[in-house]
Amino acid sequence: MDFTNYSLDGKVFRFFWNRQLHFFFARLSLRCLLTWGLETNSLSHRIALTYLLQKGLKTNSLFDRLALTYVVNGGIKTNSLFDRLVRAYLVRRGLETNSLFDIMARAFMHLLKRRRQTENFFDQMALMYLVRRCDEAVHKCMSVRGFSDVADFAEVEGRKLIDRNLERISKTPLAFQTAIFAVSCRSVEAFHEENTEVFEYVAELGYWTGALERLRQLDKEKNFEAD
Structure with missing residues (x-):
């Protein structure tokens, strides 16, 4: 496409024209999985999400990782003593739980982009599971909605x-x-x-x-x- 006859802001144009949608598609696929997945309560599903979280988290604190893993796997939804302790820990550490989905989606995006190059066994297993389950979830979403x-x-x-x-x-x-x-x-x-x-x-x-x-x-x- 020839844009030479238009007066444009080059930086703004390149920002949109060259924009890749890898992260968007990773978020969309993961959203379909969480909403329409066929085995969202299975151990395999929980392990896969936990793996994405651990791949995406930047903190080196073991307790931070454990607390956030607990949240991803359905924690802090009750008023039990343990849930209150976890919530208090998250607040004290200033850990945001609203961004966990994006953290996992970004990790998923990186796995997808390296899928043909990675030799990491755990990456390969996670990809094999997630891609298959995401495809199933997308198919179900499209068939229902x-x-x-x-x-x-x-x-x-x-x-x-x-x-x-x-x-x-x-x-x-x-x-x-x-x-x-x-x-x-x-x-x-x-x-x-x-x-x-x-x-x-x-x-x-x-x-x-x-x-x-x-x-x-x-x-x-x-x-x-x-x-």
Whole structure:
């Protein structure tokens, strides 16, 4: 695609045009697994999630890791003495539990990206289990909810992309218009993509559609304020 006839903010354009969606797809697949997985109460499922968590955590504290592993495996949902102790420990250590999903998703993304290069036995076993179970969960999600669940989640994620990068794209009017142009191009590209699975097609199209809708909403708000 030739963009030489357009006046663009190069950095903003490259940010969107070159953006890879590996993390988004890892989050989406893991979300399907947690929501639609066929054996979410099994020991294998718990081991796989724990493995992702341990791969993704940056803390070297054994007690931090144990406490967060307990949370991932369904802990601190009651008012038992042990749960209260774990909650108190998390607060005292300043450990955020809201980000655990993203930590596991990022670890899953790295495993997927290295799947053909890794020689680590445990990585291979985790990948074998997670990919199979995620595929099953995606199939169940699509068969029960159709495209709506995937598309809705993707659109929300696309809108979040814009919100996270508002400062970057709002520095100048040119930067903002470049963002609209670049995201529009990605939306068109996703719409015309032929060599992809239905799940990936719906997800990617929904992602860029959500991002474009958010940009247009912000553009309308800016024009309204100017009037």
